[in-house]
Amino acid sequence: MRMTGPLERVLGAFLADPAAPRYGYDLMKAARLPSGTLYPLLARLEHQKLVASAWETPQQEGQRPRKYYQLTGEGIRIARLELARAAARRRRVPTPAGRPAPGSLG
Amino acid sequence: MRGERQLLALGEYLVRRACRQLPPDVREERYREWAAELPAILHDPQVRFALWRAARMLGYAADTLRGTAMMPGTARGRIARLRAAVDVPLPVAGLVVALPAWAVVQAPRDALNYLRLAWGLLFVAYLIRSRVRPAGRMTALLGTSAILAAWAVLLGGAALAPGDWVNYVLAAVVLLPLLAYLPFAWWHRRRQARTGGHNAADR
Numbered sequence: 679m680r681m682t683g684p685l686e687r688v689l690g691a692f693l694a695d696p697a698a699p700r701y702g703y704d705l706m707k708a709a710r711l712p713s714g715t716l717y718p719l720l721a722r723l724e725h726q727k728l729v730a731s732a733w734e735t736p737q738q739e740g741q742r743p744r745k746y747y748q749l750t751g752e753g754i755r756i757a758r759l760e761l762a763r764a765a766a767r768r769r770r771v772p773t774p775a776g777r778p779a780p781g782s783l784g
Numbered sequence: 785m786r787g788e789r790q791l792l793a794l795g796e797y798l799v800r801r802a803c804r805q806l807p808p809d810v811r812e813e814r815y816r817e818w819a820a821e822l823p824a825i826l827h828d829p830q831v832r833f834a835l836w837r838a839a840r841m842l843g844y845a846a847d848t849l850r851g852t853a854m855m856p857g858t859a860r861g862r863i864a865r866l867r868a869a870v871d872v873p874l875p876v877a878g879l880v881v882a883l884p885a886w887a888v889v890q891a892p893r894d895a896l897n898y899l900r901l902a903w904g905l906l907f908v909a910y911l912i913r914s915r916v917r918p919a920g921r922m923t924a925l926l927g928t929s930a931i932l933a934a935w936a937v938l939l940g941g942a943a944l945a946p947g948d949w950v951n952y953v954l955a956a957v958v959l960l961p962l963l964a965y966l967p968f969a970w971w972h973r974r975r976q977a978r979t980g981g982h983n984a985a986d987r
Contacts, residue, residue, distance in 0.1 A: 703821045703828075703844070713818070713844045714851030721855050742820035 679726070679756065681764050684715050688723075689757040692749045699732070699746035720747055728753035788826065791838050795822040798845035805852040818848055880904035896940045903933035924969065931962045 679685075691708035692700065700708070706716050723729040730750050733743045749757060796819050803815040825841040884900035891897060910926040917923055935958050942951035 701821070701824075702817065703824055706844070707830075712847045712850075713821075714847035714849070717814075717818075717848065717851045718855050742816070742823070744820045744824070745817040 679760055681760050684709070684711050685719055686761065686764055687711060688716065688719050689761055692729075692747075693754070693757055693761065696749050696754050699748045701734075701744045701746050705747065723753065728756055791826065791841065792822055795819075795841050795845035798842070799848055802845075802848035802852045805849075806855060814852075818845075880907055896937065896944070899933065899937050899940055903930060903937050906930040906933050928962065931958060934958050 687709035688705060688711065691705055694708065702713065702716065702720070705711075705720070706713060709716065711719075720729060720731075724731055724747075728750060729747050730753075731745050731747050733745055736743050799815060799818045799822070803811045803818070806814055822841055822845065825844055826837055828837055828840070831837045831840065881901065881904040884897055884904050887894070887897040888901055906926060907930045910923065910930045913920065913923045913926050935955055938951050938955040938958060942948070942955065945951065
């Protein structure tokens with residue numbers, strides 16, 4: 679899995695409450711991603727069996743059912759691992775040029 | 785909300801167009817899923833202003849067009865994204881480019897027509913670019929240029945008819961969002977540079 683900024687946000691949104699099923703618009707708001715970025719990501723995660731989806735049962739007459747997404751057990755494990763790796767990578771990012779790293783000057 | 789049915793119909797039309805790019809076996813399911821979100825966005829209790837909710841709903845629907853070009857199973861890559869990008873703006877391009885182009889042919893000595901044509905070209909270039917790469921620097925440059933060109937067109941109109949207050953009002957309406965946006969863009973870029981492109985909530 680290649681970790682990108684949008685994927686990191688989506689996984690982060692799922693992991694905020696891994697047991698809660700989330701619908702598309704809810705994830706859009708939580709991950710702050712537009713629909714054109716979110717849905718291809720969800721489709722890919724679903725294809726990799728990291729996310730499972732299910733249709734809700736309409737509560738009222740005439741209400742359109744929404745599709746809910748949830749991380750699978752494997753999805754939770756991989757999401758936690760990948761987010762931890764991404765966080766570790768960020769910690770290793772070198773300091774900007776021109777500014778010496780702490781402790782590097784004698 | 786007034787005009788809700790028409791807004792939903794427009795949103796559903798955009799979603800249906802987006803789904804046409806998908807393989808037939810997933811098309812109907814995607815349409816059902818995305819169309820079901822439209823009324824929920826339009827009635828989102830967390831967004832206070834109806835106009836903003838309507839804009840969000842239409843933005844959601846329009847952006848599915850970009851998304852379908854990147855869905856698994858569809859043709860991917862730059863050309864597919866470009867095709868999806870020009871899908872909606874083409875009728876708009878027809879209006880904002882063809883009309884001033886026709887006016888230039890009719891009155892080749894009128895400088896304002898050339899300015900309108902330049903605005904139309906910049907606007908269409910921005911529409912296409914913003915759907916291919918929304919966060920790119922070139923997108924921001926094209927958007928800013930289109931706004932400034934629109935402003936120049938309105939000021940040109942005001943110079944020709946100094947008594948017509950509509951031109952002044954429209955010039956202010958066009959320029960004010962840009963003046964508000966530029967400090968925000970500067971702040972956002974600084975914040976991204978500080979956090980390395982990630983928000984604290986993502987960590």
